[in-house]
Every structure is written in structure tokens, then in C-alpha cells.
Amino acid sequence: MNETLEKYSECFREMIAKGEKASINFLVWTLQETLDLLRPVQEKFCKQLPPCPLPLAPRNGGLVCVTIDNTQYCKPMCNEHYDFQFLRRSRLYEVCGNATGFSWTTQLVGGKALAVCNPSEMAVSGAASAYFPTNSTCLRTLAFTQTQTEQLNIFLKELGERGIDISNHDEEADCIICGY
Numbered sequence: 001m002n003e004t005l006e007k008y009s010e011c012f013r014e015m016i017a018k019g020e021k022a023s024i025n026f027l028v029w030t031l032q033e034t035l036d037l038l039r040p041v042q043e044k045f046c047k048q049l050p051p052c053p054l055p056l057a058p059r060n061g062g063l064v065c066v067t068i069d070n071t072q073y074c075k076p077m078c079n080e081h082y083d084f085q086f087l088r089r090s091r092l093y094e095v096c097g098n099a100t101g102f103s104w105t106t107q108l109v110g111g112k113a114l115a116v117c118n119p120s121e122m123a124v125s126g127a128a129s130a131y132f133p134t135n136s137t138c139l140r141t142l143a144f145t146q147t148q149t150e151q152l153n154i155f156l157k158e159l160g161e162r163g164i165d166i167s168n169h170d171e172e173a174d175c176i177i178c179g180y
Contacts, residue, residue, distance in 0.1 A: 012027065015027065035180075046065065046173075047170075047172055048072075049067050049070065049097065049173065052096035052097070052102050052103075052104070053096075053103070053104070053112050054112070055074050055094070055106075055112055055113075055114050055177070056113045056114070057076075057114075057177040058076055058078065058113070058114070058115045058116055058117040058179045059116075059117065059179040059180060060079050060117040060118075060119075060179060061077050061078040061082060061117035061132070061138055061178075061179055062077055062132075062138030062141070062142075062178040062179055063075065063077070063114060063176065063177045064077060064151050064155045064175075064176050065174070065175045065176070066152065066155060066169060066170075066173065066175075067169070067170040067173035067174075068159070068164060068168055068169050069097075069168045070098065071095060071096070071097030071098070071099065072095070072096045072173070073093045073094075073095055073159060073164075074094050074104075074177075075092055075094075075129075075130065075155050075158075076093075076114045076126075076130065077126075077130050077131060077132055077138065077151075078123065078130065078131050078132070079117065079131075079132050079136075079137045080123075080131065080132065080133075080135065080136070080137070081119065081120065081121065082117040082118060082119060082123075083117065083123045083124060083125045084115055084116065084117060084125040084126050084130070085115070085118055085125075086107070086125065088115065088125055088126040089125070089126060089127055092127055092130065092158060092162075093155070093158075093159070094106050094114045117179070129154055129158065132151075138176065138178035139178050141176060142176050142178055151176060152174050156169065
């Protein structure tokens with residue numbers, strides 16, 4: 001599958017360079033239809049803590065989520081060239097579990113959106129670790145097991161540094177959710 005996509009990606013570059021309007025429009029439609037089919041399947045990879053609602057990842061960013069002692073912790077993150085709508089330096093993550101009445105501790109109205117990532121040349125509103133690495137995005141992080149593991153481990157370390165005992169961490173519930 002990956003080899004086939006790589007092969008076609010070379011054709012895409014040629015098509016774009018030639019400015020083949022009809023072909024480009026058809027390709028955009030086909031890719032969007034494919035993404036619409038894949039996104040719901042991708043969400044099922046995340047083991048959600050019942051009865052917590054599935055959180056909504058910020059567009060232009062994502063959520064790094066772990067479950068510890070039947071409590072779900074999600075850290076909102078923005079892609080490069082985006083920043084949070086409001087200051088989050090002291091609010092690294094949101095929580096959902098028994099102690100929160102199984103609702104998210106978000107400051108946003110509606111209860112499922114945990115953050116908003118707005119266009120910005122400077123990333124100043126969140127902690128340094130609340131941004132995907134330079135030249136990367138949530139989707140790129142999600143595409144590679146190593147980068148997923150790195151982000152999950154960074155978050156677990158941060159939780160431990162904040163006094164949360166991570167010994168009862170449910171690794172099967174580890175999840176990165178990207179916004180669209």
C-alpha cells in the first residue's frame with residue numbers, strides 16, 4: 001500500500017506542475033472522500049474511557065491522551081504556526097474521570113472541545129511541549145510509531161512531574177487524536 005501511494009505521489013507532482021485542472025479537482029475529491037471514510041475508523045483506534053465523551057481535537061493540532069487509574073488525561077497540542085486561543089502554560093492537560101463527573105475539565109463551551117489552535121507565527125500561549133515539533137504536524141506524528149511513542153512518553157513524564165502516579169497507566173488506551 002505504501003509503495004503504491006509513493007508511486008502515485010510522483011504522478012501527483014507532475015499533475016500539479018502541469019496544472020491539469022480537471023485531474024487535480026478529481027484527485028482532491030477522491031482524496032477527500034477517502035479521508036472521510038478513514039477518519040471514523042481512525043477514531044476507533046482510541047480506547048475511550050466510558051462514560052467520558054470522546055474529546056474533540058483542535059483543528060490544526062491534536063490531543064495526546066493517556067488513561068491512568070480510570071482517569072483520562074489529554075494534552076492539547078498545536079501544529080507549527082498555530083497557537084492556543086488563550087493562555088495554557090499552567091494548564092497542560094484536561095481530565096475526565098470519576099472526580100470530574102465523567103466530563104472534561106475544558107474551559108470551552110460544549111464540554112468536548114479541549115482547545116482551539118489559531119494561526120500564529122509565535123507559539124507563546126502554551127508550554128514548550130504543547131506544540132508538535134518544528135516541520136511536523138499531528139498527522140505526521142500519528143503516521144510513525146516512533147514519533148507517537150515520543151509524544152506519549154513526554155506527556156507521561158510531565159504527568160509524573162506533576163505528582164500523578166503513572167504506575168497504573170493503561171498502555172492500550174494511549175491515543176493521539178488529530179483535528180481536521
